[in-house]
Amino acid sequence: MLPYMAQGHMIPFTSLAKRITQSNPKFKITIVNTPLNIQSLQPTISSFPNIALSTLPFDPALHGLPPNSENTDSLSPHHTVRLFHASQSLQPHFHSFIAEIIATEQNPPLCIISDVFFGWAVEIAESFGISHVGFSTGGAYGTALYFSIWMNLPHRSTDAEEFEIVGFSKPIKICRSCLHPNLLAADGSDDWSLFFQKQISLTLRSDGLICNSIEEVEPLGLQLLREYTGVPVWPVGPLFLPHQQKQKQLRICMEWLDSKAEDSVLYISFGSQNTISEAQMMELAKGVEASETPFVWVIRPPMGFDLREKFRAEWVPEGFGEKNKNGLLIHGWGPQLEILKHRSVGGFLSHCGWNSVMESLSQGVPIIGWPLRAEQSYNAKMLVEEMGVCVEMARGVESRVDAGEVERVIKVVMGREGKGEEMRRRAGEIGEEIGRSVRDDGVDDGQRGSSLVALEDFLAFLMSKRKGNY
Ligand code: UDP
Numbered sequence: 185m186l187p188y189m190a191q192g193h194m195i196p197f198t199s200l201a202k203r204i205t206q207s208n209p210k211f212k213i214t215i216v217n218t219p220l221n222i223q224s225l226q227p228t229i230s231s232f233p234n235i236a237l238s239t240l241p242f243d244p245a246l247h248g249l250p251p252n253s254e255n256t257d258s259l260s261p262h263h264t265v266r267l268f269h270a271s272q273s274l275q276p277h278f279h280s281f282i283a284e285i286i287a288t289e290q291n292p293p294l295c296i297i298s299d300v301f302f303g304w305a306v307e308i309a310e311s312f313g314i315s316h317v318g319f320s321t322g323g324a325y326g327t328a329l330y331f332s333i334w335m336n337l338p339h340r341s342t343d344a345e346e347f348e349i350v351g352f353s354k355p356i357k358i359c360r361s362c363l364h365p366n367l368l369a370a371d372g373s374d375d376w377s378l379f380f381q382k383q384i385s386l387t388l389r390s391d392g393l394i395c396n397s398i399e400e401v402e403p404l405g406l407q408l409l410r411e412y413t414g415v416p417v418w419p420v421g422p423l424f425l426p427h428q429q430k431q432k433q434l435r436i437c438m439e440w441l442d443s444k445a446e447d448s449v450l451y452i453s454f455g456s457q458n459t460i461s462e463a464q465m466m467e468l469a470k471g472v473e474a475s476e477t478p479f480v481w482v483i484r485p486p487m488g489f490d491l492r493e494k495f496r497a498e499w500v501p502e503g504f505g506e507k508n509k510n511g512l513l514i515h516g517w518g519p520q521l522e523i524l525k526h527r528s529v530g531g532f533l534s535h536c537g538w539n540s541v542m543e544s545l546s547q548g549v550p551i552i553g554w555p556l557r558a559e560q561s562y563n564a565k566m567l568v569e570e571m572g573v574c575v576e577m578a579r580g581v582e583s584r585v586d587a588g589e590v591e592r593v594i595k596v597v598m599g600r601e602g603k604g605e606e607m608r609r610r611a612g613e614i615g616e617e618i619g620r621s622v623r624d625d626g627v628d629d630g631q632r633g634s635s636l637v638a639l640e641d642f643l644a645f646l647m648s649k650r651k652g653n654y
Pocket of ligand 1: 190191192193195453454455456457458482516517518519520521536537538539540541543
């Protein structure tokens with residue numbers, strides 16, 4: 185398994201490795217990555233004897249990246265595209281790694297499961313005659329749109345604000361404002377297009393795709409993804425990992441949440457690698473305060489500051505942090521899944537990264553969306569239009585945020601009547617569907633959750649490909 189170097193990718197890959205080895209102990213998985221990423225995985229997989237870890241050499245300095253930059257969580261946004269290009273330097277090392285296994289072990293690898301950002305792994309699989317499956321850690325709908333938009337750059341052939349996306353039998357329209365500035369400016373010859381068009385087109389040569397979704401939860405998304413790729417797609421979600429570190433922080437957070445009423449707390453986080461601007465942070469904080477809603481906010485220094493810098497009180501309204509008994513600020517990194525599982529949490533102000541979406545919906549928590557980059561605005565569109573579990577409060581990294589609008593949206597979503605109540609009901613239903621997808625109530629397929637069946641189908645597909653001494 186070869187995940188991309190970002191927490192939002194390492195987490196579902198590790199969860200998938202656990203799921204596969206637990207479902208069938210005959211399978212052995214090696215997760216391969218750069219030294220620091222592998223080091224951070226060690227405590228998580230130490231109790232799983234069928235999962236091994238292996239490192240590939242990687243030198244950030246050779247690619248103009250700061251020291252120890254092996255994961256997006258330590259990088260500022262303008263370095264992101266450098267990390268994408270730098271990640272391609274892993275290709276020859278991964279080739280040697282597979283060649284070495286083939287030369288020294290009785291059984292060659294059965295399959296390479298690589299991140300859809302590592303399409304180059306398809307060429308390696310093909311050169312050794314090994315199966316290759318792409319793993320999209322995004323949702324099916326977001327991945328389908330992301331693939332099509334990067335491959336076709338549809339906004340370049342129209343001036344319209346809203347336009348249709350290429351490659352689907354059902355018309356899917358998107359607004360210009362859903363596209364990140366890097367994508368809006370892309371013309372096929374820029375650094376972003378060069379990376380994505382190459383990696384996506386290689387990934388489209390895979391034998392199939394796995395995604396962190398569920399058949400019943402994303403029927404349209406899965407239809408679109410199957411249509412666009414033309415290969416089998418196995419939705420084996422939800423792929424979660426419990427929080428590993430900082431037990432003291434977890435305890436403080438849980439005790440604070442215990443003191444709040446059911447569904448009363450708003451959780452705020454923008455994922456593993458984002459922060460917002462100073463002006464946006466101030467407006468957001470003012471709006472949260474005005475709504476008088478209790479909140480837990482995983483907060484980082486604003487854009488333009490070093491993310492490891494100590495948080496300054498001047499970035500939020502006076503008294504907003506320590507003195508504010510109505511809110512808990514967690515600096516840097518919080519136990520997100522555990523927070524969302526707590527009965528007091530009734531809403532999630534999120535950047536709509538797919539892991540966050542799945543974690544929220546699995547707990548029946550409706551979403552206030554502020555998509556920032558990547559496929560997040562496509563996720564938000566689907567959450568609003570298809571699922572009815574989200575209100576989009578702002579859109580994009582450059583979005584103007586207004587305290588009054590923040591207050592209004594929070595009151596709607598956290599409200600116990602009207603739209604807020606309806607969103608909570610829908611989120612609850614989807615949460616139940618997610619729970620059912622991994623339930624195993626019997627031996628018949630009819631009684632087994634759809635994700636378990638999809639995983640079995642995937643493993644059966646792999647076994648049908650095996651050759652030689654297995
Ligand atoms: N996460 C976390 N604590 C944090 C921030 C993020 O545990 O303070 C986890 C979160 O639970 C999710 C992942 O990091 O599993 C973030 O993935 P997502 O797809 O939501 O967003 P990304 O970081 O990839 O933009």
